Amino acid sequence: MATDTRVILICSGKGGVGKTTLTANLGISLARQGLSTAVLDADFGLRNLDLLLGLENRIVYTAQEVLEEECRLDQALVKHKQESNLSLLPAGNPRMLDWLKPEDMKRIVDMLKEQFKYVLIDCPAGVEDGFKNAMAAAREAIVVTNPEVSAVRDADRVIGLLNTNSIKPVQLVLNRVRPKMMANQEMLSIDDVTDILALPLLGLVLEDEQVIVSTNRGEPLTLNSVNSPAAKCYLNIAKRLQGEDIPLINPLEESSGFGAKFRRLMQTKIF
């Protein structure tokens, strides 16, 4: 039995910023480090974590049957085909939302804590009941955002709610970073976002077309395409979660050659 389980909420406020992709890739990365990890899909309305992990055809029971005591927890857990250290607890039917309470989420997570070292909760978008239920069971949180005004604003709302519920530490992942646009100052910089949200940066993830390819296949990047730019970022985030001191990549140095040098020169602060 793991007594020091880390229960981490992965949330964003805004939808479509990359919560589920981060949950899937972080789950695979942690499992690859030999850590028993459970990913819990708390998005009962619009579940997708099963699809990103390629496990959609192997679901028999869900969190719903576990809560209604129609099956045992291990009957509902879906073990990943290639990474046996990773298990998914699928979200139940959307009708669950009518009766689900924060206590129910706590019960499920308490069960998971007995078997796993890490429990990652994939949170639904929004700041309503779905988010509040998911938050009730978590101890720490990762806020995912994009360098865009709407995503940062929504992240700020979520951070306020996490603070009032004494969830800590709360760390930031800046997703879908486009080095070229940042260099041209046509995208909020990393400092802009961390200053505004006042959170420690756990990592940034570069924009990467391979993310779409990997979701098409149901194979997270960190599983088979470890050399793609985004996969490296996810792996670094997993290592930092484990306390390893991995330096952040500088997106401005990601592109090389004359063009990049010129863009860096243009960013020089004069006053």
Added chain:
Amino acid sequence: MTLRDIINKLLRRQPASASTARERLQLVLAHDRSDLSTELLDQMRREILEVVARYVEIDMDEGAVSLETEDRMTALVANLPIKRTLNGQIKLIETPDKSEESSQGTEVTNQDA
């Protein structure tokens, strides 16, 4: 200001959009975080001035009450220039060597909810 900003200014081009994004965000977040509408803020300002005016004579037009946000801490800052105390004995504003005391700042700090 960066080299690019200066060149943009010289060429009368629109500034790069990141700085616009930053400024718009800072403004909208100050309001999101305080959860106070401009009407409520104005009402609070008037009531604070009324209370203070019971003790000292203040310049009703000069008093400023505002919200300032830094590092997720929102502070209510009131700057109320005092004309004189009500019993009229001490006219702070007319005492040359004590002129710095003529304006007194009150600061209430609250953890952002």
